[in-house]
Amino acid sequence: MPYSGHDIFIKPEPDRLILSPFEWTIAKRYMLPGRGEAFIAMVAGISLVAVMLGVAALVIVMSVMNGFRAELMDKIVGLNGHAIVQGYGGRIANWQDVLEDVENTPGVTRASPLIEQPLLATYEGRVEAVLVRGNTQKDIDRLKPKVISGNLTALTPGSQRVAVGSQLAQSLGATVGDTLTVINPAGRTTPFGTVPRQIGYQIGAIFEIGIYQYDDAFVVMPMSDAQTLLLTGDQIGMIEVTTTNPDTVDETMAPIRGKLQGRAVVSTWKTINASLFEALAVERVAMFVVLSIIVLVAVFNILSSLIMLVRAKTRDIAIMRTMGATRKSILKIFVTAGFLIGALGTMAGLGLGFFALFFRQSVVNFFQAVTGQNLWDPSIRFLTELPARTDPSEVVVIIIMALVLSFLATLYPAFKAASTDPVQVLRYE
Incomplete structure (x- = not known):
C-alpha cells in the first residue's frame, strides 16, 4: 500500500528508563479513564484512598507509639534519673563517700541523694497511700517547671511544708495552704506498744509530672525533714544517678556496681521498667505489621484496577503496537499509571x-465529647495527654x-499489556 502523508507512525524511542512524551x-x-470506564475510575480512586488511609494510619500509630515511649521515658528518667544506687535494707551509711565515688565516675553527669x-x-478524714520523697534543695528546684499551684521556695528544711502531686491533691x-498529716507506722516504742508517728505538713505547692502514678502518690519534702519523719538519722535511702547517655547506662554504672558489691x-x-518498655517495643512491632496489611490490601486494589484497565484498552494497545510502540513502551505506560496511583496515595497519606x-x-x-467516654484515662495510659513523636x-x-x-502490583498487568498480540486482537476489526 503506497505511503500517504496522512498516515501516522509512532517513532520508536531509544531504550531508556525515562518516559518519552508519548508514553x-x-x-x-489512562490514569483518568473516560466516561464509559467509570467503574475502572472508581476502583482506581478507591485504591488511592486505601493507600492514603494505610500510610496515614502507619504514620499516626507509629508516631504515637514513639511519642508514648519517649514521653514515658523522659518523665520517668526526669524524676528518677537513669540509675538508682540503693542500699541494702533501704539505708546507705557513709553515703557521702558513696556519692563522691558515683560523681567521679566517667559518664555520670549528676548524682543526688534522696529518701x-x-x-x-x-x-479531713480522707486517707491515701503516698510515696514520701526527701530531696535536696537543688532537686526540689528542678520541679519548678511542673508546679501548677503554689511556690517551691517555701519548701526549706524545717519549714514543715511539702509539695504534692496534682492527682493526690x-x-x-x-x-x-491546707495541712495534711503524714503517718509513719514505724513510730516510737512506748510501754503501750508502738505509736505511729504523725506529723502535719502544710502544702506549699502542687505539681504535675504528667505520669498519673507519680502525680497520684508523691509527697516531696526537704531531705532533712524526711529523715526526721522516718527517724533515719543522717542515713539516706538511695542515690539517683543521671548519665550522659541513657542507652549506655549499664556500661557507665559497671564500675560503681563492682565497687559497691555487697553494700x-x-x-x-x-531493669526498673523493663516489662513496661519491652511491652511497648513488642506492641510497636505488632502494630506496624498489622497496619502494613492495610497498605497491602490497597495495592491489591491497584492490581485489580490495572487488570480491568488492560482488558478495557486491549484494542488501543494493539493499535499502538501496530503504529510502532514497543513492548517496553507499553510496559512503562501501565507501570507508570499504577505507580502514580500508589505515589499520590502515599503523599496524601503523609x-x-x-x-x-x-x-x-x-x-x-x-x-470524648461525642461518645461521653473517657478515651484517654491517665490512670490506665500513664500519661495525661496523647503524645506523638515522628521518627x-x-x-x-x-x-x-x-x-x-505499589510498583510490584503494577508488574503483572503491565507485562500482560506488553505481551498483547496485535494480530490476534485486530484480526476481525
Missing part, C-alpha cells in the same frame, strides 16, 4: 497523617514500603 501522555490518559518511703497521708480534696544494689531504668498528629488531642477531646527514618521506611508494593 507520559498515554499514561496520564523514698511509702506511707499514709490524711486530710484532688483525691484528698486539699489545696495550697548496695545498682538498678538502671532498663499529609493526612501529619495533619491528624497536629490536631491529635483535639480529635481525642472531640470523640524520620520510620517515615522513610513507610514511604519506601508503600511505593515498592
Whole structure:
C-alpha cells in the first residue's frame, strides 16, 4: 500500500528508563479513564484512598507509639534519673563517700541523694497511700517547671511544708495552704506498744509530672525533714544517678556496681521498667505489621484496577503496537499509571497523617465529647495527654514500603499489556 502523508507512525524511542512524551501522555490518559470506564475510575480512586488511609494510619500509630515511649521515658528518667544506687535494707551509711565515688565516675553527669518511703497521708478524714520523697534543695528546684499551684521556695528544711502531686491533691480534696498529716507506722516504742508517728505538713505547692502514678502518690519534702519523719538519722535511702547517655547506662554504672558489691544494689531504668518498655517495643512491632496489611490490601486494589484497565484498552494497545510502540513502551505506560496511583496515595497519606498528629488531642477531646467516654484515662495510659513523636527514618521506611508494593502490583498487568498480540486482537476489526 503506497505511503500517504496522512498516515501516522509512532517513532520508536531509544531504550531508556525515562518516559518519552508519548508514553507520559498515554499514561496520564489512562490514569483518568473516560466516561464509559467509570467503574475502572472508581476502583482506581478507591485504591488511592486505601493507600492514603494505610500510610496515614502507619504514620499516626507509629508516631504515637514513639511519642508514648519517649514521653514515658523522659518523665520517668526526669524524676528518677537513669540509675538508682540503693542500699541494702533501704539505708546507705557513709553515703557521702558513696556519692563522691558515683560523681567521679566517667559518664555520670549528676548524682543526688534522696529518701523514698511509702506511707499514709490524711486530710479531713480522707486517707491515701503516698510515696514520701526527701530531696535536696537543688532537686526540689528542678520541679519548678511542673508546679501548677503554689511556690517551691517555701519548701526549706524545717519549714514543715511539702509539695504534692496534682492527682493526690484532688483525691484528698486539699489545696495550697491546707495541712495534711503524714503517718509513719514505724513510730516510737512506748510501754503501750508502738505509736505511729504523725506529723502535719502544710502544702506549699502542687505539681504535675504528667505520669498519673507519680502525680497520684508523691509527697516531696526537704531531705532533712524526711529523715526526721522516718527517724533515719543522717542515713539516706538511695542515690539517683543521671548519665550522659541513657542507652549506655549499664556500661557507665559497671564500675560503681563492682565497687559497691555487697553494700548496695545498682538498678538502671532498663531493669526498673523493663516489662513496661519491652511491652511497648513488642506492641510497636505488632502494630506496624498489622497496619502494613492495610497498605497491602490497597495495592491489591491497584492490581485489580490495572487488570480491568488492560482488558478495557486491549484494542488501543494493539493499535499502538501496530503504529510502532514497543513492548517496553507499553510496559512503562501501565507501570507508570499504577505507580502514580500508589505515589499520590502515599503523599496524601503523609499529609493526612501529619495533619491528624497536629490536631491529635483535639480529635481525642472531640470523640470524648461525642461518645461521653473517657478515651484517654491517665490512670490506665500513664500519661495525661496523647503524645506523638515522628521518627524520620520510620517515615522513610513507610514511604519506601508503600511505593515498592505499589510498583510490584503494577508488574503483572503491565507485562500482560506488553505481551498483547496485535494480530490476534485486530484480526476481525
